[in-house]
Amino acid sequence: MTAALTPGTSGRRPDPFAGHASPMGHGNMVRKEDARFLRGRGRFVDDIRLPGMLHGAVLRSPYAHARILSIDTGGAESHPKVRAVITGADLERRGMAWIPTLSHDVAAVLATDKVRYQGQEVAFVVAEDRYAARDALSLIEVEYEPLEPVIDAHRALAPDAPVIRDEIPGRTDNHIFDWEAGDAAATEAAFAAAEHVSSCEMLYPRVHPAPLETCGIVADLDPVSGRLVVYATAQAPHAHRALYSGIIGIPENRIRIISPDIGGGFGNKVAIYPGYLCAVIATSITGAPVKWTEDRSENLMSTSFARDFHMRGEIAATRDGRIQGLRVQVLADHGAFNGTSQPSKFPAGFFHIFTGSYSVPAAHCTVRGVYTNKAPGGVAYACSFRITEASYLVERLVDVLAFDLGLDAAEVRRRNLLRPEQFPYRCATGWEYDSGDYPRAFELALEMAGYDELRREQARGRRTRAETGEGTVMGIGLSFFTEAVGAGPRKDMDIGGFGMADAAELRVHPTGSAELRLSCMSQGQGHETTFAQIVSEELGISPDDIEVIEGDTDRTPFGLGTYGSRSTPVSGAAAVMAARKVRERARLVAAAMLEVSADDLVWDKGRFHVRGDRAAGVGIGEIALAAHSGLELPEGVEGQLDATCVYNPPNLTFPFGAYLCVVDVDPGTGQVTVRRFVAVDDCGVRINPAIVEGQVHGGLADGIGMALMEVMAFDTDGNHLGASFMDYLLPTSMECPSWELGKTVTPSPHHPIGAKGIGESATVGSPAAVVNAVLDAIGVRHADMPLTPAHVWSAIQGRPLRTDLAIG
Template sequence: MTTTDPDTGFRALDATPMGYGSMRRKEDARFVRGKGRYLDDIVLPGMLHAAILRSPHAHARIVSIDTSAAEAHPRVRAVITGETLAGLGLAWMPTLSHDVQSVLATDKVRFQGQEVAFVVAEDRYSARDALALVDVEYDPLPAVIDAQHALDADAPVIRDDQEGRTDNHIFDWEAGDAAATDDVFARADVVSSCDMLYPRSHPAPMETCGSIASMDPVSGKLTVYTTTQAPHAHRTVYALVAGLPEHKIQIISPDIGGGFGNKVGIYPGYVCAVVGSIVTGAPVKWTEDRSENLMSTSFARDYHMRGEIAATHDGKLLGVRVTVLADHGAFNGTAQPSKMPAGLFHVFSGSYDLAAAHCAVTGVYTNKAPGGVAYACSFRITEAVYLIERLVDVLAHDQGWDPAELRRTNLLRSEQFPYTTALGWEYDSGDYPRTLATALDMAGYDELRAEQKQVRSAYERGESPMLMGIGLSFFTEAVGAGPRRTMDILGLGMADGAELRIHPTGKAVLRLSCMTQGQGHQTTFAQIVAEELGISPDDIEVVQGDTDQTPFGLGTYGSRSTPVSGAATAMVARKVRDRARIVAAAMLEVSPDDLEWEKGAFRVAGDPAAAATMNEIAMAAHSDLELPDDVEGHLDATCVYNPPNLTYPCGAYVCVVDVDTATGQVKVRRFVAVDDCGVRINPMVVEGQVHGGLADGIGMALMEVMAFDTDGNHLGASFMDYLLPTAMECPSWELGETVTPSPHHPIGAKGVGESATVGSPPAVTNAVLDAIRVRHADMPLTPAAVWRAVRGTPLRTDLAIG
């Protein structure tokens, strides 16, 4: 669907391809003209504004709260405390992990930035000013910041609201065969081990979280405009918390300025906005600022991992053994399928043919913000891939093996698919050696190694402070959360709905339960319908984000969009096509079996001139055409897609860095990314997703850090401290692809939205450590961290990183 200009090298895009191809995004016309409709653009009649008073302490008893001065403010309409909520039965709300979290603190605060009081005023400035008038007396308590000390006998108990609790332990969970893995390690020729941290990071979307709640006292209907990736799940949670029937709750997600998992869960501010509207009788709007977003909304990662890898003398990988300490913050709000408290971390065996694997994960509470979200990973897969790819490089370092050859020797082969891992996951398809070979060829791996030797030789002669590093990673991701028999959140099975209606004029409306945050859903899903029915994508409207207008489903995160909602779209379009066949048969006065489908039309076999186009069929379906007795008119259908399995995209990445040993500065010179996400619906959209994920990976590997001092003070609550990558830190990405369709997905697509963020952090880390010949150093590899690693200087011990 694309052509390349030989002079400029740029691809020309077809304006309206009839199916798959790099068409321009339909939604961009309004966005580039400033016509997007975000939460901040919504103004309701009589709308009030709200602000949240947050705790300055990470851990403290609340002695008293005096709201009288704030309530006396002439523009303040209400001040809501935990006591107010308790009187309404709304003091606590469920988290995505079946834990409970206080909406506003009552007994004590458990992390810096926790919500203590909620002020509603006539304008936002007055609401913010009135926060200073709420007088809270705190009795500070010792804070638990380091997960490794959370289980110490003398550690203060954070969740003492839970009856009988005497420690900070949340869960113990394991996967794999411990005895078989121990046996493999006992017989191994070589074993390498490494302690590593995947530090706490933040999705940091461009648009922060917010909500407008409007309770109609006459109809009893609650309408909530909110920045959510999962509107239907939010509606169900509100119904459970507030006791309202779901048909009396409407959740509307307008345009969202990025989500990345940060906008999956329900935050206390959302609930307080609802209560504020009930109390005042007016719509109430709450929007957090950047510091609030960084301090108190869901984080990601924070895994302390010890990994061991076993191999033979000739480089055959045998097994992996892992223990993990997971820091879940003050409330266990981790978004994950409930049957797996450590998420999908047990794909840590990666892309390799291993005889055995075992992991044990322990979750603990600390005095940090609760979390974490499925940020650019499918429920802890990012940590799992980082672990195995670092272990492979550590083994190569210890044994003097080439990391590319070690991977090539041990990757799964195409004839092994479908492949059941040592932990029971069934990978659907892939040609891993070809994917790796494509990446190495694109990078010119042998030439890079030769250049690296020359650079090191100059460094060792004292002629230059520069070193060059080459880092590899190979990943298998598991996306498309489902099937619902094994995966749910809060008891809601992970299946998605789709509704498709073709109007008499041949124009179509597709309604989906997923929710875009910039991924191009309006274009991609229209293209799926276009491919199945032969209707132009321009004639297909995609509706999302309004629970009154769309079928039930669990939303968009964990790369679920194409694997689940995309499948639902294809299936519902095929249902419509089956009905269209019957209508066409009646029009042409033949048996449906006599018709052949040619995109956009049914033709009579042997008589190609006798045909009915989809536009003609649509009009006839709404006419007085006589149809069989058991066939209804109209062209519409519904579908609930329950995926039979996850889909498993893969990728091979090669990163080249230059390291200035005098300053510790790292420059990513080149990055080659070869992804296999199955069938690509819109290659341009796929490339955009990969670009963003690669930038994410550079940020996490080199600069993004959420640090806390020993009192629990958050040290990264602004973009002056929590650094994000810009175009200055990113090279011109070099992208390649291999395609192995998923055999169980209706169109063979696997998903790609998070792949690059999964595969890029280990590639960048491996490249930096390859340059400075250091066995391991934890992310983020800031200039200070690299400078210390080169000189063997220990890191500071008065901060908690993660």
Template sequence: MATVENLPSPETERPIGFGRLKRKEDERFIRGQGTYLDDIELPGMVHGAILRSPYAHAKIVSIDTSEALAHPNVAAVVTAKDLETLGLAWMPTISYDTQAVLAGDKVRFQGQEVAFVIATDPYSAQDALRLIDVDYEPLPAVVNARKALDPDAPLIRDDKTGQTDNVASPTWEAGDEAATDRAFAEADTVVSREMIYPRCHPAPLETCGIIADFNPETGQLDIYNGNQAPHAHRTVYAHVAGLAEHMIRIRCNDIGGGFGNKVPVYPGYVCAIAGSIVAGVPVKWVENRTENLTSTGFARDYIMRGEICSKDGKITGLRVDAIADHGAFDSTAQPTRFPAGFFHICCGSYDLAAAHVKVKAVYTNKAPGGVAYRCSFRITEGVYMVERMVDALAMEMGTDPIDLRMRSFIAPEQFPYETTTGWTYDSGEYAKTMKVAMEIAGYEDLRREQAEKRARGELMGIGVSFFTEGVGAGPRKHMDILGLSMNDGADLRVHPSGKAVVSISAQTQGQGHETTFAQIVAEELGIPPEDVEVRHGDTDKSPYGLGTYGSRSMPVSGGAVAVVSRKVRDKARLIAATMLEARPEDLAWEKGRWYVKGDPEQGAMIEEIAERAYSGEAMPAGMEGGLDGQVIYDPPNLTYPYGAYIAVVDIDPETAQVTVRRFIAVDDCGVRINPMVVDGQIHGGLAEGVGIALMELISFDEEGNCLNSSFMDYLIPTALECPDFELGETVTPCPHHPLGAKGVGESPNVGSPPAIVNAVIDALHETHGVDHIDMPCNPARVWAAMQGRPEPPQ
């Protein structure tokens, strides 16, 4: 039986694994031997396609499916009326809202699901969509979150009893408003800015899809689906479809990128499941790129007004009022008690006297979502806000932005540090990390170079950001999703030959779990990592957990693997004591071996202990045979990685093209299990940050038409837009994590956009008077700012 473990390790037991080990999984990937959803074909499988609304807001007067049903290859056409008979017309969201599986009364965003066609092949399914006749009555649409709050704005969620406006949830607050007011009253400098973190999209290489295979004879539902939280999905499907949870099996196989886009349960999944239950054959549905960009979980869309103040050269207060655009349904993914996610970490890395944060969620006629794309439950938005505000304050004070940060950082001796908005940061040496970044960048030389270029009429900017991130959700006393605690499990079995299998709750989408988690077992037990198999992504073969997002793999599942490995090692000690005819307390451990203290020649290797555990030889009294263990790890707190980033940009004065010439990233993610994997995560996140800062945007016209529905008009960065990233590190171990690790997957996407935007403004402020530009800083928007006509993206 699993036991709940909440065990901080001794400071002496913080292994770093085997260092820069090549990823085990890459052998199959580089040979084209990965198994993705679209590689799977099942006997008798049929294919689904979704008819989507061309309108952002319209009543559905009628739906005529007769011509589609007459198509020789069409097996069924499913509408909302059909789902109503199954009780599946609406489904719950992660944020305790409801979402239409197929629109029946009206459509609420362009691209919303209206009908589901099942055909013998995907081409016939697509052809049949054109044969469905839907009579729409267009309604006024609202895509601007500010305008959605107007008294005369069209009501989007008239399906909800008592809903009279477009407010998605009550205003959520954090911090002390009265203390913040006092800090501002006593300040000698106050600055305010309005800014938008615009809608962007994770755009994973592999889009979303599912194969649902229901066996009517056994009642077993097998699902093949590349999602980031297979156990949570299984629980949701059990509730939605009314099936026994133990009769649902989800297998994820390899996933072609997730970035938060594959956390939600989408209507297409439910339609495929319903179709398979009714038809009794496997149903496969895979969306195309336009469907992915226009209907699945987006990122950001935060409108923020910030005020920041200082006294005697030090930052003292922050006030933030934000509007969160959730689209037509509130399907954001975050812990239940945090409706605005972790946005209130926007007090940043600074020792503030007070801060106060307000967030209001709003419905608009746009696709639902919000928490995706390495956003770490809205920390990305919070860090962007505070780091832009710090630069604005430094500009107003006429001081160097790094100097202001240095004077305002939380000092090492203040940790653990309780922020003014309720977080308990565990550890940090912020000034040290900032100095490492400055040294790598040659900061003083850069400022001299900038002055020389300005004298020649060239536009060069230097931007800085410093972030603290809270990851590893989370402690069950504080955090759950849909009532499910955010703990992760780990099962470990060492076979008689000394080879091992560890099963984990986390679900990889390219992070390198099969290597990194094997290294943890290897370090703890002395078994070579190539002899450790890591199992994941199969709900029948892995322990329950809430999946991979919010940089929780290493902080939570990694902690579970470390704890279960030590549990097995402790059992091995008792067995070794029997083998060596010694007391357990008289044994000492060296990697892979227990030996007798004072007589190191007398010892037993882990392989020998494993063989003994399965043999017919005597075991310690009362101990069962075998060498295995099982734990559920409940982290005592989040972990708090942090970093210092410096961006150097050049702007063409004639075209307004921004080029990121250098980017320095110094991350402190605690102990690094595999530095090569960490560097890869940072490189990927920085590239995404370049894209968000300079080119990525999901925008709409006034009628709600999405203007960025393909890679022709939704631009993503390539190697040509990215510099050779210059990485550094400091190591401040997390004091409560079993390995001292903190997580790093989302950090580069948290810190890079504000650094780049700050650099753009630094290049243009003195010469063109620019004090703010909303992302993306593409040539058209930068040119408008240079002409004194900056406009927000909405």
């Protein structure tokens, strides 16, 4: 005998793995997706197995800069298991040798005239298995004429520097763009009148997102229907579909992009890489599905990097440390092709929000972009498209100012932080910060850390070391950051010509369960839980009965995907608005059920009742069933509880935070130990506090990695020195302290539930706090990241190292 379904339930058996019922709405609900991940039942691209599937492998250049004289693929083509070999010449014949980048440049799919960075794609082999494809790469003979590599961004601007993009008619140098923001005249006047000026040159070195899962694709073109199905590690599936259509000429309605579970993205999986496009072309050539999955060295060498900014900052101030002006010059190394995946109309991204969290009367910034013989890209790696570099710059400058004036770094920040009454605040470069109480967050961080006692402990330790010459030295580092996330509105921001808006489709089934279809894409942020909680809060349906669907262009509305902390600020807002549309439709259906005016109904989280009579009411499950029944509905109400929202954000959201790091440094070895880290974040309304804290934990670890160990360095021949995790170091639990987290809550006034986003905040704020702490410990004015033991020791000796270049 089959039990009847009760409206408002899913009819599923309870999952004993969950352990307890999920709470309604906002709160520390256990992540829904963790049940399958902890059981090993996640489905990733490399898990995809299709009948007759072939495997692809990429031949990569050993040179950073060389002309291609010839390519002989005969040996590989004669391999018994090889089904196809594709070269740049083959793509030229198809008109696919060059593809547009997200920055309106063009990039080579497979090199034709010359290679422009080590690891650049030269040929693509398709074979019956992965091992045969890899073996056949060694059978391809390429004759190169080595050219002088340009690795240093400063060298790229020299008049006698080799021209990297000489395939572009009329190009005679490596300059890409010049951009500026702020008021140059007002800034010059502020500096002329200043009582004190501090300046500092600094590098934010090239780093890599290094996701747990590397990039991969399975492409399957049905030769009968002409329909292309692509399984890909794509953070923006709809954007990928549109770009594939434009490149290969298949109409969008015949392309389906499926992004299954993604093992980390961090911006690394926004772009379309040559391996993706080669797999798509290979399936059309062979008539069989083709899989390509890169290995770790390929991922580190050739996929999108982040940072690589050479910055000179100047800060004008009074003698008591009140900031009067900021002046910044930046040289941005964009690699061999300008593929920066930033969405604003400014080629420097959001670097123009470089005044940070301080009341700065005048500011001016210039950014110059250049080509070098390094891998292209410049992803939104755990930052909002250059805000991380800008935040690091201003936080280092504030510490340099305090150092030069002999003032306490905390006091200098106190004197300059924006005040609550200044919000909404328009910064000197024109962006309007939505809301904030910065002093409250800052004082909370100091209080949690016991700042005054830490300074007393530091003073005692220094006296002891002066007397004994033994022991470590303690450093205290501060940073205060303002993020800008939720890329939009679309009038200001786009990627590949597509405006930055996102959509949500919400369908409530007759039994009261629901499906929420979103255009964003999770890479581990807990979307299935968070968005279910959002809808639950609005409609009163249990989060367990709300299925969140992402990552399939056939099942979800068009949108620009997930990066730059867009999920909650944009897609979350779309989900809220769709749920509110459903609730208003439910009000009309409930009115018909209760035979009263809709104006007489009161909503009570999951139920409408008649005003003044709580007993006379109906729940959302009953309403959903009635909406699909023969109930006579009011005129204009079609039935069903479905709604769609395309959300175009009116502004960015501006989360912020105050961080304090305590380190111990061994002066004899330069070894740094992070003893404590206090992080106070304000991301507006928190939907699931546990998920927020998890995001902060990851970002703080990321910041420690960048501050102390991560760098993509090159020798003078352009050889990549970080192509494995033996060389490109990542932090582990051994390098991380037990995080001490605090919060303030300042809702965003323009977001429908006041949420601001949290995914990248900790990575923006933490590197400066760590670096400031190390330099405070050793009494050095400035040294560049990463502060490895060798670099710290050299800085103590007065000989800071250049961290991005090694002598070859």
